[in-house]
Amino acid sequence: MKELFYYQDSMMKQFRAKVIRTGINGERPYVVLSNTAFYPTGGGQPHDTGFIENLRVIDVEKIDDEIHHYIEGNINSLKEEVVGVLDWERRFDHMQQHCGQHILTAAFVELMDIPTVSFHLGSELVTIDLATEQVTDEQLALVEKRANEIILENRPVETKWITKEEIPNYPLRKDVSVDEDIRLVIIPDYDYNGCGGTHPTSTGQVNAIKILGTEKMKKNTRVSFVCGNRVLKQLAMRKNVLSDVARQLSVPEETAATALKKVLNEVKATEKALEDAQNHLIEYEAKELVANRTNNIVACTFENRTVQTLQKLGRAVVSQHSELICLFVANNEDKLQFIAARGVNVKKSMKEISTAILPLINGKGGGNDTFVQGGGEKSISAQDLLEEMKKNI
Structure with missing residues (x-):
């Protein structure tokens, strides 16, 4: 595990490796390489995509001690030594979101003593489920502010392999679930956490964190957020929506909410009058x-x-x-x-x-x-x- 390229250098975009074997899982052809920078699905983080030579990698998963690279195309066309190229935009996005999750989760623990019980990295939003039934807007604002302070400080993001016996030497945020190949992701003097995912080399590369909303999930609270480039995408989308609403209401953007509320109240009044007329x-x-x-x-x-x-x-x-x-x-x-x-x-x-x-x-x-x-x-x-x-x- 320690020798895998994606653990040796999370910033590796391209690599060379030998084809160990090929196979078919169901109807999906796959390749096993001597080493790889393609991260397999695991720990809440989705798999990488990209190319092995001219064949597209569409899925990656770890089965037993092997990394299976599922590809589109003729696997028999591959030579003994191949070049793998990652879809770097996808990989770096995943690293931003995953590291941002560590930072945000640690902020909830530091400021509110609220632990995270689960994490999901989706294609649009990232969510964490907090072990609490309610989080106030004021708490969310404080946590978001603290998380962005850690990003702005550009602290290093370190990784370290330790043994089970060494665990007491580190103030882990939560217990690790494995006894071997224990990998820590460390933001010094802030967060120490067992994690097998890929992360950037500094918090500054996360760029920014923005909390977008919460919802109740049984006895937990789900927090939706985005990091890095996704913040810009969300800002652009919301800007377009706001501009369109303001244009249709013929008002400035800053007064669109008030104008929309007025329109909705007028619509409700009209609907009530129409209902009364229909009843008559x-x-x-x-x-x-x-x-x-x-x-x-x-x-x-x-x-x-x-x-x-x-x-x-x-x-x-x-x-x-x-x-x-x-x-x-x-x-x-x-x-x-x-x-x-x-x-x-x-x-x-x-x-x-x-x-x-x-x-x-x-x-x-x-x-x-x-x-x-x-x-x-x-x-x-x-x-x-x-x-x-x-x-x-």
Whole structure:
């Protein structure tokens, strides 16, 4: 482990090695080299990508004592000695994020005595789960400030291999999980941690840390953040969004939030007024339907009326007369939907109607004795379905 190129020199971008063997895992061809700078997935850090000669490396994993480089292309084209070239932008990004995680995690311990229980390095964001149910905005601001102070000081990031017996000599942030090949990543006088990942050689190379948000995860708190070049990408994305919002609102960016809040309040007021108007129309429509009833049955078909609207209209109808039964069917795009409702003095169960007609349309429904709704296939017409409902009264 100690002799692997990615441990000897984390800044190595290109290397030479011999092909030890090739193989196929499932349908994926792979190469095993005499040494490698390609980091395999592990410890929360994703694998490297790049090229071995002209073959693209798409995945790297450690299996037993071997590093498998999964490639695209003909593995038989490889010579005995090959050149490996890392996708350096990807590798350096991973190193920035991983080292930034160490710095941020150590800041939470130093300032709040809150340990990190897990870490995930995603393609867009990095997250740590803290062993606490709540973190305040003030705490986040203090931790972020401290983490960026450590970056600005440009402290060295050192690595050291130690034995199990030497562990008590170092103030480790958490217990190590292995007994052999114990590798420490050290930021002197700040953080001492067992870690098998790759890191830059100084904290200054992390560039910056920005916390983006938190969310509750059972009894823990997940903190999302970015480091280095990802901070610039996030800033550019958020700048573009803010500029677009400000442009559409025709206001300066600094007042966009206030203007947007005003617009949303106006939208809510408009929606409330529209809902009140629709309810008045439903009441008016219900009175008209009741006036045209036949034998205390209000039955009607509709085109493109949502089941929610049918429910409101049906309830409005039966609320006007205790002896009424209301039957509605709507022809909605690719399906039929229906409701059946009864007045308070009607004994007939609406569930009996639903049970009888649902097989006709291969449908599903729900409700109770007083009100049911459902829907299904257009295997018959809306009018025919309504007639079947009438037959079951």
